[in-house]
Amino acid sequence: EVQVLESGxxxxxxxxxxRLSCAASGFTFxxxxxxxxxxxxxxxxxxxxxISGSGGDTYYADSVKGRFTISRDNSKNTLFLxxxxxxxxxxAVYFCAKGPTISGWHNWFDPWGQGTLVTVSS
Amino acid sequence: EIVxxxxxxxxxxxxxxxxxxxxxxxxxxxxxxxxxxxKPGQAPRLLIYGESTRATGIPARxxxxxxGTEFTLTISSLQSEDFAVYYCQQYNDWPYTFGQGTKLxxx
Numbered sequence: 001e002v003q004v005l006e007s008g009x010x011x012x013x014x015x016x017x018x019r020l021s022c023a024a025s026g027f028t029f030x031x032x033x034x035x036x037x038x039x040x041x042x043x044x045x046x047x048x049x050x051i052s053g054s055g056g057d058t059y060y061a062d063s064v065k066g067r068f069t070i071s072r073d074n075s076k077n078t079l080f081l082x083x084x085x086x087x088x089x090x091x092a093v094y095f096c097a098k099g100p101t102i103s104g105w106h107n108w109f110d111p112w113g114q115g116t117l118v119t120v121s122s
Numbered sequence: 123e124i125v126x127x128x129x130x131x132x133x134x135x136x137x138x139x140x141x142x143x144x145x146x147x148x149x150x151x152x153x154x155x156x157x158x159x160x161k162p163g164q165a166p167r168l169l170i171y172g173e174s175t176r177a178t179g180i181p182a183r184x185x186x187x188x189x190g191t192e193f194t195l196t197i198s199s200l201q202s203e204d205f206a207v208y209y210c211q212q213y214n215d216w217p218y219t220f221g222q223g224t225k226l227x228x229x
Contacts, residue, residue, distance in 0.1 A: 035218075045158075045166065045209055047218040061217045095165055106213050108156035110168035110177060 002026040002111055004034075004079075004096050009116030016086050020116060022079035022096030030054070030074040033104035036081050038092035039115070048094070049081065053102035064090075086120045093117050124149055124212050128221035134229040137200050143224045145193040145210035154214035157186055157195045160223075161206045169208075170195065197226075 008020040022034070035050040049070040050059040058070050069082040079096050093115040099107030125148040135141045145155070153173035158166040168177040170186035173193060183198040197204055205228050210221040 044222045045160075045211070045220040047211075047220070050218075059216055100171075106154055107218070108168060108171040108211065108213055109158075109166070110171075112165035112167070114165050 002098065004098060004111060004113040006094065006096050006113040006116040009094065009118045011119045011121065012086055013122050014087060014120055016120070017082070017084045018086065018118060020081040020083065020094055020096075020118070022081075022113060024077045024079065024098070027098070029072075029077040031102050033099035033101060033107055034072065034079045035097050035099060035104075035107065035109060036070065036079075037095045037097055037109065037112070038090075038118075039095070040089075040092045043092075046092075050099070050104045050107065051079070052104045057104055059104060083118070086118075088120050091118060091120045123217050124151060124215060124219050126210055126212055126219050126221040128208075128210060128224045130224060131222070132225045132227060134227050135200055136229045137202060139200055139229075141197040141200055141204075141226055143195040143197075143208055143226070145188075145195070145221050147191045147193075147212055150190045151212040151214035153189050154212060155186070155188070155193050156211045156213065157184075158209045158211065159204075159206045160209065166209065200226075202228075 036048040051070045067085045071080045095115045097109035097112045127146045129144045157170040160166040174186040207223045
C-alpha cells in the first residue's frame with residue numbers, strides 16, 4: 001500500500017525553526033515528485049513546495065520562498081521541509097503528498113499523509 | 123498565480139439526489155484540473171484528475187467535466203458518505219492553486 005506519514009510538527013515561537021519529515025512506503029520513492037500542502041485552521045488548502053524525484057528541481061510558493069527549504073533523502077525514502085523565520089501565519093496542518101510524475105510538473109496529489117500541525121505562537 | 127473560484131460555497135442536497143459543483147479558473151488550465159474530497163479531521167482524498175479521470179477506487183457516481191476555465195464535479199446519487207468539503211486544484215502552472223472549497227451538506 002502506498003503511504004506517506006508526516007512528523008515533526010509542534011509549537012514554535014515566531015522567528016523560530018522547525019523541520020518536518022515525511023516517511024514514504026509502498027512505492028519507488030526516487031521516481032516520484034513530492035509536495036507539501038498546508039491548511040490553516042478552518043481554512044482551505046494551499047500548496048507550499050514541491051521537489052522532483054531526483055531532488056534536483058525545487059519549487060516554492062511566494063509566501064515561503066527564502067524561508068522554507070524542501071529536500072529529500074531517496075536512500076531513506078524521506079521528504080523534508082526545513083522551515084525558518086516562522087510567522088504566525090505559517091500556523092497550519094502540513095500535509096505531504098505524492099505526485100504522479102518524476103518531474104513535479106503537472107502534478108496532482110495522491111495519496112496524502114494525515115498531516116502534522118505546526119503552531120507558531122509566543 | 124491562477125486564481126480558482128468554486129461555487130457555491132455551500133450546497134445543500136438530499137441523499138439520493140444529484141449534486142453539481144463548479145470550479146472556475148481565471149485563465150485557462152487546459153485539462154490540468156483535479157478534484158479532492160475532505161472530511162473533518164482527515165486528509166484530502168483524490169477523486170478526479172486530468173479533468174475527468176477517476177482515481178483508483180473512486181465510485182462511478184463521481185464524474186468530472188470541462189476544460190479551459192470552467193469545470194464541474196457531478197455526484198450522480200448522493201450517499202451519506204459523500205457529505206464533505208470538495209476542492210478543485212489546477213496543476214497547469216506554478217504555483218499550484220486550489221479553490222476555496224464547496225461544503226456539501228445534507229438537506
